[in-house]
């Protein structure tokens with residue numbers, strides 16, 4: 001047989017085993033091997049039934065993504081699924097691990113499915129910007145109905161075995177050894193003369209929707225409500241609709257067309273890029289193989305403010321005990337009350353039980369004495385953003401922390417090397433930069449100091465994954481990758497107002513681009529006073545471009561949402577703001593003062609003047625080695641700042657638009673305004689001149 005597919009027989013039952021580590025991806029060798037095996041068994045009269053199983057840690061977890069975009073090699077997955085479904089004898093799929101995407105579609109071609117406890121199934125294709133293209137959108141609705149199917153396919157979420165059983169996706173849960181159980185199950189099917197169940201022939205679940213699709217339409221609308229400009233969720237809906245509107249073969253044809261269109265599109269390319277970039281971002285190019293993380297069984301967090309509380313919740317969520325240290329009992333109580341309130345929201349929405357909330361709270365202890373952190377394996381400092389305060393804390397930590405403890409700062413901007421130098425163990429110090437709200441946002445910038453030990457870096461990456469974050473390793477500079485580029489994005493925001501745009505026009509242009517909100521909405525949400533205080537302490541443009549309007553608003557006591565007024569007015573209890581004529585008057589007056597003639601500004605210009613300077617800053621970041629790869633920058637912006645995933649992050653987007661265009665536009669805006677800061681970065685200049693891109697440049701450098 002083939003290298004990756006084998007057949008053995010136990011009496012009249014044949015077992016076909018796919019063995020293609022690590023996850024039994026359905027590449028060409030697997031497809032052709034399985035196809036051949038099935039063809040042989042079809043004609044083998046000594047075989048009464050077939051079990052299809054996978055070796056290793058999981059049943060197939062899906063297609064081989066590296067084959068996407070290459071010429072297809074027969075048999076395609078759809079062809080294989082059809083062949084199995086058409087087998088004249090029962091085929092039983094034996095599922096374990098994460099049976100995903102093409103793996104689940106393969107199982108849906110089988111006549112019965114049995115799963116080991118702990119198995120999870122899902123069709124996560126939508127997360128790669130595509131739809132299940134091997135019959136999943138037609139067969140799943142025939143088992144669980146179009147309403148459940150549209151939720152399942154558009155969310156791309158995984159479902160646990162017991163839920164899959166109750167939905168009917170699997171027929172039985174295995175007791176003991178899975179393959180043995182599957183063989184016994186197949187034997188019983190033969191013995192009892194149970195039918196060969198071809199899902200394609202089932203009509204009972206889909207037929208009712210032909211006359212009345214209103215329940216489907218409602219479920220589809222709900223499932224796509226947060227699709228934010230992505231095409232795949234809508235294409236999934238239309239494919240599932242085909243399951244009841246069209247005969248099976250035509251539904252498959254429609255699914256195929258949808259798949260091919262998506263897979264060739266920019267969004268899917270962007271999402272596949274992010275899929276790989278996310279996995280790559282935590283890899284450190286010079287980390288020796290076999291570097292082992294230090295064990296982390298106990299965590300200390302210093303500061304129970306906005307960040308400290310959220311950071312602590314991440315550890316409690318996975319059962320790691322945390323001691324939170326504050327300056328006073330009052331501050332501790334306030335911090336714990338906020339944590340409880342946040343968990344309470346999950347409880348009130350039915351996403352968590354009371355018991356679970358109490359269980360998580362039980363992992364959190366409070367203290368006003370730093371000495372209580374003496375036995376912590378990892379200590380994360382999240383106090384005020386002031387160097388002197390941080391230095392004092394790290395000197396104290398050096399005295400009390402046990403040898404080998406990892407000492408991390410959650411600083412947004414400050415120099416990790418300077419902080420590390422306060423200790424006698426700079427090798428154990430690094431940045432672990434969480435994003436607000438820290439219990440929700442998935443990005444974790446891991447800031448590598450000049451002296452950070454490799455195993456300390458490995459510890460931060462490992463624990464980051466354990467608490468379900470997306471770790472990205474970055475170097476030391478002001479603001480690291482994310483905030484440094486945010487500062488570049490702020491260069492022109494107020495200038496646009498003075499030249500004629502309104503806050504709502506600027507925000508809407510970025511929302512139309514795909515961001516969840518624009519810069520003025522973001523400022524109002526975070527609090528305008530934060531930047532105002534920094535600017536007062538550190539100089540006028542320390543956090544970006546000119547902020548004359550924001551400063552004037554702060555002088556008026558308008559700090560944003562928390563005071564009910566900022567760039568917008570917020571009605572009591574509402575989060576969305578409404579435009580304020582007073583702010584517009586302030587803008588007009590300030591423009592007049594500077595002799596600026598206000599004019600109509602296009603949305604295109606707004607996007608270019610906000611997004612292109614970020615890209616240019618990203619080029620500097622790459623040039624300086626602050627980020628290891630362009631994909632890392634993309635991951636930071638997608639997971640930390642809501643850059644639209646359908647555009648793949650700023651650097652991927654830049655490659656698609658073409659660096660020459662971006663260079664030319666920046667040069668034009670720099671020239672027109674006389675603002676040197678808008679000039680394209682040297683690397684951007686060079687690559688634009690060469691007709692190259694960031695990805696190509698990184699690839700060439702790595703080779």
Ligand SMILES: NC(=O)c1ccc[n+]([C@@H]2O[C@H](COP(=O)([O-])OP(=O)(O)OC[C@H]3O[C@@H](n4cnc5c(N)ncnc54)[C@H](O)[C@@H]3O)[C@@H](O)[C@H]2O)c1
Nearest residue numbers: 303304305306307308325326327382383384385411412436
């Ligand atoms: N807020 C954000 O969006 C955000 C995002 C990422 C990183 N950060 C960074 O996280 C850090 C904390 O920010 P925050 O927004 O949580 O601030 P915060 O003001 O909400 O909380 C800081 C807390 O630290 C406590 N504290 C101060 N000195 C202390 C000490 N010596 N010992 C123990 N506790 C002490 C304060 O009492 C306060 O409760 C800062 O470095 C900030 O730059 C903030």
